[in-house]
Amino acid sequence: xxxxxxxxxxxxxxxxxxxxxxxxxxxxxxxxxxxxxxxxxxxxxxxxxxxxxxxxxxxxxxxxxxxxxxxxxxxxxxxxxxxxxxxxxxxxxxxxxxxxxxxxxxxxxxxxxxxxxxxxxxxxxxxxxxxxxxxxxxxxxxxxxxxxxxxxxxxxxxxxxxxxxxxxxxxxxxxxxxxxxxxxxxxxxxxxxxxxxxxxxxxxxxxxxxxxxxxxxxxxxxxxxxxxxxxxxxxxxxxxxxxxxxxxxxxxxxxxxxxxxxxxxxxxxxxxxxxxxxxxxxxxxxxxxxxxxxxxxxxxxxxxxxxxxxxxxxxxxxxxxxxxxxxxxxxxxxxxxxxxxxxxxxxxxxxxxxxxxxxxxxxxxxxxxxxxxxxxxxxxxxxxxxxxxxxxxxxxxxxxxxxxxxxxxx
Amino acid sequence: xxxxxxxxxxxxxxxxxxxxxxxxxxxxxxxxxxxxxxxxxxxxxxxxxxxxxxxxxxxxxxxxxxxxxxxxxxxxxxxxxxxxxxxxxxxxxxxxxxxxxxxxxxxxxxxxxxxxxxxxxxxxxxxxxxxxxxxxxxxxxxxxxxxxxxxxxxxxxxxxxxxxxxxxxxxxxxxxxxxxxxxxxxxxxxxxxxxxxxxxxxxxxxxxxxxxxxxxxxxxxxxxxxxxxxxxxxxxxxxxxxxxxxxxxxxxxxxxxxxxxxxxxxxxxxxxxxxxxxxxxxxxxxxxxxxxxxxxxxxxxxxxxxxxxxxxxxxxxxxxxxxxxxxxxxxxxxxxxxxxxxxxxxxxxxxxxxxxxxxxxxxxxxxxxxxxxxxxxxxxxxxxxxxxxxxxxxxxxxxxxxxxxxxxxx
Ligand code: HEM
Ligand code: HEM
Numbered sequence: 107x108x109x110x111x112x113x114x115x116x117x118x119x120x121x122x123x124x125x126x127x128x129x130x131x132x133x134x135x136x137x138x139x140x141x142x143x144x145x146x147x148x149x150x151x152x153x154x155x156x157x158x159x160x161x162x163x164x165x166x167x168x169x170x171x172x173x174x175x176x177x178x179x180x181x182x183x184x185x186x187x188x189x190x191x192x193x194x195x196x197x198x199x200x201x202x203x204x205x206x207x208x209x210x211x212x213x214x215x216x217x218x219x220x221x222x223x224x225x226x227x228x229x230x231x232x233x234x235x236x237x238x239x240x241x242x243x244x245x246x247x248x249x250x251x252x253x254x255x256x257x258x259x260x261x262x263x264x265x266x267x268x269x270x271x272x273x274x275x276x277x278x279x280x281x282x283x284x285x286x287x288x289x290x291x292x293x294x295x296x297x298x299x300x301x302x303x304x305x306x307x308x309x310x311x312x313x314x315x316x317x318x319x320x321x322x323x324x325x326x327x328x329x330x331x332x333x334x335x336x337x338x339x340x341x342x343x344x345x346x347x348x349x350x351x352x353x354x355x356x357x358x359x360x361x362x363x364x365x366x367x368x369x370x371x372x373x374x375x376x377x378x379x380x381x382x383x384x385x386x387x388x389x390x391x392x393x394x395x396x397x398x399x400x401x402x403x404x405x406x407x408x409x410x411x412x413x414x415x416x417x418x419x420x421x422x423x424x425x426x427x428x429x430x431x432x433x434x435x436x437x438x439x440x441x442x443x444x445x446x447x448x449x450x451x452x453x454x455x456x457x458x459x460x461x462x463x464x465x466x467x468x469x470x471x472x473x474x475x476x477x478x479x480x481x482x483x484x485x486x487x488x489x490x491x492x493x494x495x496x497x498x499x500x501x502x503x504x505x506x507x508x509x510x511x512x513x514x515x516x
Numbered sequence: 517x518x519x520x521x522x523x524x525x526x527x528x529x530x531x532x533x534x535x536x537x538x539x540x541x542x543x544x545x546x547x548x549x550x551x552x553x554x555x556x557x558x559x560x561x562x563x564x565x566x567x568x569x570x571x572x573x574x575x576x577x578x579x580x581x582x583x584x585x586x587x588x589x590x591x592x593x594x595x596x597x598x599x600x601x602x603x604x605x606x607x608x609x610x611x612x613x614x615x616x617x618x619x620x621x622x623x624x625x626x627x628x629x630x631x632x633x634x635x636x637x638x639x640x641x642x643x644x645x646x647x648x649x650x651x652x653x654x655x656x657x658x659x660x661x662x663x664x665x666x667x668x669x670x671x672x673x674x675x676x677x678x679x680x681x682x683x684x685x686x687x688x689x690x691x692x693x694x695x696x697x698x699x700x701x702x703x704x705x706x707x708x709x710x711x712x713x714x715x716x717x718x719x720x721x722x723x724x725x726x727x728x729x730x731x732x733x734x735x736x737x738x739x740x741x742x743x744x745x746x747x748x749x750x751x752x753x754x755x756x757x758x759x760x761x762x763x764x765x766x767x768x769x770x771x772x773x774x775x776x777x778x779x780x781x782x783x784x785x786x787x788x789x790x791x792x793x794x795x796x797x798x799x800x801x802x803x804x805x806x807x808x809x810x811x812x813x814x815x816x817x818x819x820x821x822x823x824x825x826x827x828x829x830x831x832x833x834x835x836x837x838x839x840x841x842x843x844x845x846x847x848x849x850x851x852x853x854x855x856x857x858x859x860x861x862x863x864x865x866x867x868x869x870x871x872x873x874x875x876x877x878x879x880x881x882x883x884x885x886x887x888x889x890x891x892x893x894x895x896x897x898x899x900x901x902x903x904x905x906x907x908x909x910x911x912x913x914x915x916x917x918x919x920x921x922x923x924x925x926x
Pocket of ligand 2: 730732734735736737738739740768770772789791796826827830831832863864866877880881884890894
């Protein structure tokens, strides 16, 4: 998480306080205060914090990443047409509009589990088949699945789906409840093809604004598209007809060979990325947020950075080769033995957002597939891309995807 | 979590501060403080908090429940004898002694993931076969698997194992790293039969001391064996030879039929348990921590509580029918369709600790199997019991299980 996200996080936290403490008695709030050392006053419980659902953009994109994610890949049932998809999006939009504000969904009889949104967000996207078949011609655009990259070893089980729903929250109980509510409403329209669960450090375990670490132990997320960047809006938000305020979501499921990785020397591991393990600073010096110097040489005149180091290969070669990364760690017990000799698959749910994935994401992924020292220890086993419509308004009957689908208020 | 656990939690939190903030720069700690509203000062990050590993008892038993759990069931590889088991326990004890204090394990090359213990605990237990075959005769005791209960629908996949390792922490990255380290060291001695992941509300989402809710939406954990109870030590800690300071861990994997459950009226759901959904107070009146009155009648003279309500059936009929419950919620995507018509299995990892499970736990479970309104919506699909040795000392070469196994310092 970059520093400005950290700051925004704190601002929103402040703004959300007050309204959110539904259902807690004064006894709870003052509970055993006497026992605390004076310098360790606990923060107000954050379960009541809310992220806005309505707005020009969907939530869960520029939202400072929450601790937990559940990404659902769904395929529409046969026979579901544009009107059916619209009805489903209306139901799901309404559910999230409520749940994200700490209110039970309409048919939510387990409402006790709905009172703590913990910054719940939902981000909905439509796959290429939906755009080709259900979006009306005037809004239809050229939208293909991602190309195959040389290093991909894709498992169909984690492949492209018609729909994606990225749910994020700082609390796992909230996520479990939200998934139930949404899947119940989606059920007659779509079936779940896969579920990908991700996690970062728990909220509050580290100071807000600390960049996350992935399961290889690296500081991951230092250089990222930032809201302070002049080109932020242009690179993030689409202006395709029907997709205004929207973007594209790329998801790559990348397994890590941690058994081999952890047997390497520290120096080999650092040179694989080009940054230090301890604090993420470039091997050419400075601190985490300083840029690596590709021309730096050591005492013997040899380049410090390997030209195939991940950060040099991933760096934009053209100004537009940039996107917003918003990844999560994952582990999976029922693992493919080829990927997890020790029985536990571990990796990264690489989530990226871009206004034009073909121009911004594909060239970078292409370059990494051609050469990247990291490739020896990571394998992409799942891949998909979805068009993410803009957000919806609080007006009655509006829902995510209405503009793109050209369907009426419902 | 009962109130006294909440208090202890806060005390330990205070005690752990200071030493734990390894590796954070002053910049991190003061990060963007300017942006905070005055009434929302964040608590110090809790990632550095440590639970003691050494002591008379193992950690993870009376420890206030952390937000996340990973329970591993392992079977010893054939040919592993008492000395082999001792070597494994020495390695694992040393790993946890370090990791729980925020220090990398000995062969831990991903040490960056080890600096935030976030109250990491590990609780090790030995199954009946290990006690029968590897514990020396002078320490051997009568120890059988749990009997079959009429309502059980056990899946061998979640069955009794030779060893159990209950890992708990407030942070999921810490748990993922700890599992890796432990499984690598356990590998030549044992193989993983199952992994059961559990969660509660995230740390800090609710005020400390709030009783957890399970996925049926109920307040779960109100009445529990408390350290303030006169009989606490006698009911919790074993005094069997070799097992001093130890206890027994019972794990029941209980799937919930949430599809049917959520279709019931609120009143039906409340009468199933005998307590209110909103706040866990008895249906006979009072607040959460008040006892239900089994004799209370309504205006028409009818009993308020159903005699088959879960709390009445679960209540001790003899003073010793009590134990420490320490459950976690779980969900599982790769679910048995019989258990999860909507594709997601949800339930409770019911974990209980007792000095004598046959005298304390079995009669209660027996009574529930005979009659309990809850049975219509819950199904026990996994079951196991393990002897949990006392804790180990920081003395060089000591390890969990040494006394019971009668093996030397290593
Ligand atoms: C498991 C797989 C991956 C791992 C472990 C990984 C790790 C890292 C690390 C540690 C950094 C340096 C810190 C930072 O700036 O965030 C980094 C930077 C970066 N990575 Fe990756 N990465 C992975 C996959 C990818 C993929 C698939 C892409 C895009 C196709 C990508 C694009 C980038 C970019 C654009 C940067 C910033 C480069 C710069 O301008 O300095 N990474 N990655
Ligand atoms: C998914 C299965 C279960 C659910 C959803 C459940 C739920 C609950 C709830 C909501 C309460 C009332 C609040 C409280 O005091 O904690 C309770 C109490 C209790 N439950 Fe369960 N329970 C389950 C399984 C079990 C099992 C398997 C046992 C033991 C064999 C058990 C033993 C108890 C006990 C001893 C109490 C306290 C009773 C009292 O003295 O008031 N429960 N349970």
